[in-house]
Amino acid sequence: METAELQRLTGIARGIATVLGVAGILFAVNQHFNLQFLVGRVVLDNRYLFLIGAVFLPVVFLGYPGWRRARASIPAIDWLLAAAAAGVFIWLATAADRVLLEGWEYAAPETARWIAVAAWMLVIEAARRAGGIAIAVIVFLISLYPTVADAMPGPISGIATPFLDAMAFHVFSTESAFGIPMRAFGELVVGFIVFGVAMNHTGAGRFFTDLAFGLVGRWRGGAAQVAVISSGLQGSISGSVISNVIASGVVTIPAMKRTGFASHTASGVECVASTGGVLMPPVMGSTAFVMASFLGIPYVEVAVAAAIPALLFYFGLVVQIDGYAARQRLGRVAESEIPPVRTTLARGWPFIAVFALLVWAMLRHNQESLAPWYATALMLVINQVLPDRRLGLAQLTGFFADCARALAELVAILLGVGLIVGAFAMTGMAGTLANDLVFLAGDSTLVLLLMGAVTAFIFGMGMTVTACYIFLAITLAPALVRGGLDPLAVHLFIMYWGMVSFITPPVALAAFAAASVGKANPMHTGFEAMRLGSAIYLVPFFFVLNPALILKGDTWEVGLVIATAVIGIVLFGSALQGYLVGFGAMRGNPVGLLARVLLAAGGIAFALPGGELTGFTHAALVIAAVALAGLALLLLRFGGGASRVAAA
Numbered sequence: 001m002e003t004a005e006l007q008r009l010t011g012i013a014r015g016i017a018t019v020l021g022v023a024g025i026l027f028a029v030n031q032h033f034n035l036q037f038l039v040g041r042v043v044l045d046n047r048y049l050f051l052i053g054a055v056f057l058p059v060v061f062l063g064y065p066g067w068r069r070a071r072a073s074i075p076a077i078d079w080l081l082a083a084a085a086a087g088v089f090i091w092l093a094t095a096a097d098r099v100l101l102e103g104w105e106y107a108a109p110e111t112a113r114w115i116a117v118a119a120w121m122l123v124i125e126a127a128r129r130a131g132g133i134a135i136a137v138i139v140f141l142i143s144l145y146p147t148v149a150d151a152m153p154g155p156i157s158g159i160a161t162p163f164l165d166a167m168a169f170h171v172f173s174t175e176s177a178f179g180i181p182m183r184a185f186g187e188l189v190v191g192f193i194v195f196g197v198a199m200n201h202t203g204a205g206r207f208f209t210d211l212a213f214g215l216v217g218r219w220r221g222g223a224a225q226v227a228v229i230s231s232g233l234q235g236s237i238s239g240s241v242i243s244n245v246i247a248s249g250v251v252t253i254p255a256m257k258r259t260g261f262a263s264h265t266a267s268g269v270e271c272v273a274s275t276g277g278v279l280m281p282p283v284m285g286s287t288a289f290v291m292a293s294f295l296g297i298p299y300v301e302v303a304v305a306a307a308i309p310a311l312l313f314y315f316g317l318v319v320q321i322d323g324y325a326a327r328q329r330l331g332r333v334a335e336s337e338i339p340p341v342r343t344t345l346a347r348g349w350p351f352i353a354v355f356a357l358l359v360w361a362m363l364r365h366n367q368e369s370l371a372p373w374y375a376t377a378l379m380l381v382i383n384q385v386l387p388d389r390r391l392g393l394a395q396l397t398g399f400f401a402d403c404a405r406a407l408a409e410l411v412a413i414l415l416g417v418g419l420i421v422g423a424f425a426m427t428g429m430a431g432t433l434a435n436d437l438v439f440l441a442g443d444s445t446l447v448l449l450l451m452g453a454v455t456a457f458i459f460g461m462g463m464t465v466t467a468c469y470i471f472l473a474i475t476l477a478p479a480l481v482r483g484g485l486d487p488l489a490v491h492l493f494i495m496y497w498g499m500v501s502f503i504t505p506p507v508a509l510a511a512f513a514a515a516s517v518g519k520a521n522p523m524h525t526g527f528e529a530m531r532l533g534s535a536i537y538l539v540p541f542f543f544v545l546n547p548a549l550i551l552k553g554d555t556w557e558v559g560l561v562i563a564t565a566v567i568g569i570v571l572f573g574s575a576l577q578g579y580l581v582g583f584g585a586m587r588g589n590p591v592g593l594l595a596r597v598l599l600a601a602g603g604i605a606f607a608l609p610g611g612e613l614t615g616f617t618h619a620a621l622v623i624a625a626v627a628l629a630g631l632a633l634l635l636l637r638f639g640g641g642a643s644r645v646a647a648a
Contacts, residue, residue: 009405014401025403032373049186050092052186057412063404088115095112105168106168146423176418176419185290190407202383208229214338218333221330224321231274234248236277245270253270259331269321278499287495298366313536317532410466417467448480452493455476465495488552489547503533561609
């Protein structure tokens with residue numbers, strides 16, 4: 001089913017979006033490869049970002065309706081806003097050199113200040129359309145905070161900045177709208193977004209699904225295991241949870257239901273698998289690139305660090321799917337639905353070659369900004385050379401229009417979030433908030449972590465993951481780092497907890513999307529997703545308390561922590577589903593319930609890392625885990641807590 005946004009981009013609007021998409025991609029390619037398309041001139045960084053705003057903000061006003069029940073046709077006000085956005089940001093691009101030479105962020109001429117006001121208003125309206133009313137209200141209020149800082153209560157008071165001066169700083173400085181978020185977008189994110197759209201348009205989704213069916217379709221609960229692999233692969237490229245749910249779910253959810261999965265469980269599996277895709281390297285959505293910019297490290301370091309936690313998340317889902325399928329005696333996928341792996345790989349060799357080039361350029365040559373462009377070019381060349389894959393004019397037009405839509409949405413949100421960054425930069429509140437949070441936590445790192453988790457969850461309800469991450473990276477991360485935690489682990493912790501709201505009621509956007517595909521109750525789907533995706537609530541605490549899980553530490557320590565985490569997840573997932581391999585289904589009698597509780601506690605003890613922050617050594621936790629799990633196993637084997645279940 002098409003969304004309102006897709007319906008609006010038709011006819012002339014679609015043609016304009018296509019042209020703007022091509023222009024934006026050319027600007028980015030020119031900047032990344034220094035091709036000097038623009039009459040042999042090197043484009044200043046701020047001029048490049050102003051041009052990005054000029055080509056993509058108009059697409060927001062054409063592609064996203066201003067109200068829910070907008071007409072199919074685009075109203076005149078949206079055309080006027082699109083023209084205004086193009087005009088304002090083109091004016092800014094022409095003045096880019098003066099902005100730098102004359103220090104306009106502090107001493108802009110009068111005309112420029114009013115242009116800045118217009119740009120600020122356009123950004124907030126674009127953020128409202130692309131990100132929702134919640135993010136627009138937050139951006140509006142916080143961006144104006146510097147103008148009333150002197151009237152705020154003690155902890156958040158500061159020196160006030162006049163309105164026009166604040167607007168000039170927001171638009172002309174490198175610390176606000178065009179600060180870290182937009183620089184990360186212009187330098188890294190844009191290439192990966194184009195790469196993701198190119199992969200989808202050339203059939204990567206079908207390839208991933210067929211490959212998953214061939215690899216795991218014959219497993220117990222194979223249809224659900226297919227969802228894990230295909231959604232993980234697609235999500236790592238698209239970076240969008242909801243689009244991943246819709247694209248993968250239309251195939252995987254019906255397949256799960258045909259093999260006996262309940263509607264809410266099938267929808268919950270797809271919901272969790274699609275959410276995890278955004279946490280899975282190599283792409284991980286736009287948030288990972290912004291994180292690399294915040295930390296001042298190569299993106300590859302973020303991707304490598306995120307690999308083990310993401311795999312543990314998916315491993316926990318696989319364990320629960322297997323337990324559910326065994327306990328319910330579910331069938332496997334029909335043989336007729338399973339394509340041969342060899343045939344699938346033979347058809348999908350272009351995608352394998354493209355992935356190999358992407359990873360090789362990123363890991364071997366540290367070319368994070370150029371790698372997606374190389375990979376996209378190779379994919380399109382292969383696709384156009386092979387007659388059975390070739391995209392016609394209509395498909396190519398659709399490709400550029402989809403690029404424009406995907407890039408425009410991010411530009412609007414990141415410009416808005418940049419205004420939040422600028423407000424804190426103007427007032428120096430970021431450092432003050434960090435000190436206040438440490439004071440409130442009483443110097444307890446665990447309390448601070450819990451505060452961070454709750455805050456990230458709350459903000460994740462009304463903001464995109466990227467917006468939520470950036471806000472907390474400014475306000476919360478410095479306090480956590482000051483508490484002695486590893487900076488990269490802290491930023492990954494914030495990212496994980498920003499994702500939690502996708503599967504957690506009452507919001508659970510991914511659950512609602514999956515439930516609509518699976519014709520299930522959204523709330524039942526959300527609560528099932530919470531159980532299936534329980535690792536997302538625990539794993540962030542594990543790696544932030546011991547960075548060995550993000551591959552920081554001695555080899556033996558990393559290996560030991562990963563091994564015990566794997567055992568812990570097996571035990572915990574088995575307890576949640578009430579089935580343990582080798583022991584069977586756990587009964588609902590008191591002995592069986594006690595065994596499940598002990599098994600879950602033992603699993604957490606196995607996975608919980610030792611150290612100063614937990615107050616226990618790793619050896620002590622392992623001993624406690626063995627004792628708890630051992631008692632649970634005795635109850636299951638000899639206490640009548642389990643019953644054998646025949647294999648499906």
